[in-house]
Amino acid sequence: MNLLAGARAMEARPVTLADIIPDPRFHCSFPHDISALDASVARRGVINPVWLIPSDGKYDLICGFRRYRAATKAAQEKMPALILEGADEYTLLLMQAEENSHTRGLNLLEKAMLIRSAHASFGKTPEQVIDTLFPAIGLERSMVMYNAISQVAEYGPYTQALVASSGMGAKQAAVLAQFEKEERELAAEWITDHRLGLNQCVQAFEALLDIRVNQGLSASEVMDEMEKAAAQNWDATRRTDVIFNTLIKKSKPALASMEYDFDDAVAALTLPPQVRIRPPKNFEGRHIELTIRADRAESMSAAIAALGKVERGGLEKLFKWI
Amino acid sequence: MSGYPIDRIAVTKEAGASPLLQRAIAAWPGAEVEQAQAAPEGDGLAMAADPVAQGKRTLVLVKNRGRFIRKCPGTMGLICCNYWVIDLVEGCAIDCSYCVLQGYLTDRRIRLAVNFDDMERELDTELAATDGPIRLGTGELSDSLMFDHELGISSMLIAMVRQRPRVTLELKTKTVNIDSILDTKPVENVVIAWSLNAPAIAYGEERGAASIEQRIQAASRAVAAGWKVAFHFDPLVIHDEWEAGYRQTAALLAEAVDPARVEWISLGALRFHPSMKDVIRRRFGAEGILKGEFALCPNKMRYAKPLRRRLFSTVKNALQEALPGAPLYLCMEGAEMWKAVFGALPQAMPRNAPMKRLFA
Numbered sequence: 129m130n131l132l133a134g135a136r137a138m139e140a141r142p143v144t145l146a147d148i149i150p151d152p153r154f155h156c157s158f159p160h161d162i163s164a165l166d167a168s169v170a171r172r173g174v175i176n177p178v179w180l181i182p183s184d185g186k187y188d189l190i191c192g193f194r195r196y197r198a199a200t201k202a203a204q205e206k207m208p209a210l211i212l213e214g215a216d217e218y219t220l221l222l223m224q225a226e227e228n229s230h231t232r233g234l235n236l237l238e239k240a241m242l243i244r245s246a247h248a249s250f251g252k253t254p255e256q257v258i259d260t261l262f263p264a265i266g267l268e269r270s271m272v273m274y275n276a277i278s279q280v281a282e283y284g285p286y287t288q289a290l291v292a293s294s295g296m297g298a299k300q301a302a303v304l305a306q307f308e309k310e311e312r313e314l315a316a317e318w319i320t321d322h323r324l325g326l327n328q329c330v331q332a333f334e335a336l337l338d339i340r341v342n343q344g345l346s347a348s349e350v351m352d353e354m355e356k357a358a359a360q361n362w363d364a365t366r367r368t369d370v371i372f373n374t375l376i377k378k379s380k381p382a383l384a385s386m387e388y389d390f391d392d393a394v395a396a397l398t399l400p401p402q403v404r405i406r407p408p409k410n411f412e413g414r415h416i417e418l419t420i421r422a423d424r425a426e427s428m429s430a431a432i433a434a435l436g437k438v439e440r441g442g443l444e445k446l447f448k449w450i
Numbered sequence: 451m452s453g454y455p456i457d458r459i460a461v462t463k464e465a466g467a468s469p470l471l472q473r474a475i476a477a478w479p480g481a482e483v484e485q486a487q488a489a490p491e492g493d494g495l496a497m498a499a500d501p502v503a504q505g506k507r508t509l510v511l512v513k514n515r516g517r518f519i520r521k522c523p524g525t526m527g528l529i530c531c532n533y534w535v536i537d538l539v540e541g542c543a544i545d546c547s548y549c550v551l552q553g554y555l556t557d558r559r560i561r562l563a564v565n566f567d568d569m570e571r572e573l574d575t576e577l578a579a580t581d582g583p584i585r586l587g588t589g590e591l592s593d594s595l596m597f598d599h600e601l602g603i604s605s606m607l608i609a610m611v612r613q614r615p616r617v618t619l620e621l622k623t624k625t626v627n628i629d630s631i632l633d634t635k636p637v638e639n640v641v642i643a644w645s646l647n648a649p650a651i652a653y654g655e656e657r658g659a660a661s662i663e664q665r666i667q668a669a670s671r672a673v674a675a676g677w678k679v680a681f682h683f684d685p686l687v688i689h690d691e692w693e694a695g696y697r698q699t700a701a702l703l704a705e706a707v708d709p710a711r712v713e714w715i716s717l718g719a720l721r722f723h724p725s726m727k728d729v730i731r732r733r734f735g736a737e738g739i740l741k742g743e744f745a746l747c748p749n750k751m752r753y754a755k756p757l758r759r760r761l762f763s764t765v766k767n768a769l770q771e772a773l774p775g776a777p778l779y780l781c782m783e784g785a786e787m788w789k790a791v792f793g794a795l796p797q798a799m800p801r802n803a804p805m806k807r808l809f810a
């Protein structure tokens with residue numbers, strides 16, 4: 129489909145920033161980091177023209193919100209623009225969506241905002257959105273997907289920022305729908321504060337949900353408890369590690385209790401520090417792993433000698449867990 | 451009639467001459483009949499809010515160009531019960547919250563292969579290549595008897611195995627659709643099997659299935675008519691008062707069925723691919739079947755090992771008390787779980803152990 133059929137694009141020409149009005153219906157940018165763009169625009173100005181439509185003697189911004197923001201921040205007076213005439217406005221939305229999707233990729237929140245805009249500002253039905261916008265932004269035709277993504281536009285600011293900055297996909301974000309708005313916001317703020325990566329972020333939401341479902345504790349109760357698990361004077365990385373691991377253990381109490389018991393049994397063996405004994409993952413499987421970590425032959429030989437003295441009964445205890 | 455609604459019957463050109471088409475049209479006279487493409491065409495359900503539920507209302511009659519019969523591949527590290535699967539029907543009219551089909555099939559309609567002749571030929575080829583017995587079932591990607599009153603598929607399958615005594619056919623169901631089976635003389639190498647569960651799970655998680663009481667009553671009728679029966683306590687689910695729930699089902703079963711007439715009872719704990727979590731939450735909520743402590747092992751979510759051990763031991767004890775001597779086995783579990791629950795691996799059990807022959 130030629131989205132621009134019927135539209136006339138003039139030559140790119142400089143337009144005064146003061147004459148450009150960002151049209152919120154077309155705004156979908158939710159970048160997590162535009163510092164590179166800011167620096168480039170500050171240094172060399174905007175290179176690729178933004179897209180505008182004439183509006184009461186001024187221009188509405190259709191495509192290029194991030195460039196516009198960077199140019200404004202760099203206090204530039206003008207930026208290059210293509211002035212489009214004659215295309216209907218929904219076509220322009222599709223065009224800018226496709227352009228952004230191809231050039232920089234859209235995050236999940238941006239896709240959600242586009243869906244909301246198509247629906248709320250252009251009166252499109254879900255079916256029409258799926259038929260027109262979805263192919264423009266690389267989504268498969270699916271009402272399930274429509275429902276899953278569009279709800280992200282209704283989330284609170286912390287959750288939205290987390291979705292955008294973590295790079296969550298629709299499948300990963302599905303767990304968010306299981307929380308009440310307020311609880312989801314609190315959790316998103318907490319997870320953002322702890323700077324968890326994408327996988328950890330999803331695991332943390334999953335753990336909070338499991339704890340609520342299985343133990344009846346709200347996310348805020350759990351977060352308070354987790355904060356107490358790490359001393360305030362620890363550095364941020366250590367605190368986050370401890371908090372995250374404690375959270376995962378809390379969500380899996382049966383496995384955690386097995387792990388504690390197993391660790392106790394290993395500790396009772398009084399092994400040399402070079403030796404590590406680990407159960408199979410999740411205690412599934414039939415093998416216990418023993419590793420010796422040594423940087424010198426003497427150290428390894430000492431560890432092997434020490435292992436020879438370990439009581440068989442103590443070792444046998446370990447196997448009762450698997 | 452079974453009462454499962456079908457709104458649409460799609461048929462490929464090659465399947466158009468099958469008597470099953472006429473039976474389907476007669477069974478669902480209000481259904482639209484349309485031509486389907488021979489090649490996989492997608493299910494056309496993209497715009498449905500719940501494509502899984504919607505797909506259950508379309509029956510597609512096709513010619514199967516691939517294989518019909520395959521040995522259940524098992525999973526590495528787990529003990530295999532030597533089961534063979536017939537891929538005759540893909541898709542199911544029942545809607546269980548834990549059903550693997552929700553995430554497994556790209557075509558969510560019910561696809562029925564009509565080329566029984568090819569299936570029969572394939573079975574003979576497999577028999578020629580195999581020495582031992584073959585335990586064969588159609589209930590892997592469907593319910594074996596869901597449309598039996600409408601289409602009479604079981605009688606075609608029974609006719610197929612009647613002449614092939616090395617094959618044991620298992621018809622696995624959550625329905626009570628056994629009238630047409632009971633109209634025929636019992637066949638030695640056919641077993642009618644019911645999936646059973648705690649009543650609360652059957653009620654809350656198996657939409658469109660018969661109640662536990664109804665299933666057990668149907669089993670009792672089958673036994674009275676001389677048919678062999680089996681049961682699958684699968685998936686065992688940890689839920690509020692689950693011990694009492696499974697004991698109740700065991701007791702109901704013991705009241706209705708003589709354990710000596712039970713061919714086998716399998717026990718399998720709830721398991722699902724991690725990607726199914728979202729589908730289940732979306733379709734059934736987060737607080738139902740997903741309640742519990744799960745761990746990834748090795749590529750499926752299962753209850754954490756100590757929970758599974760307790761679950762199996764409790765249900766096994768309940769069944770052994772209620773139905774002494776009935777052969778029990780674990781489905782999709784490793785050696786360590788067998789040892790923990792039964793004290794030995796099936797191969798190492800005494801020769802007269804009831805489940806022994808399944809694992810020969």
Ligand code: SF4
Pocket residue numbers: 541542543544545546548549550551590591592593624
């Ligand atoms: S009866 Fe079996 S195939 Fe049918 S929905 Fe339930 S689990 Fe799936």
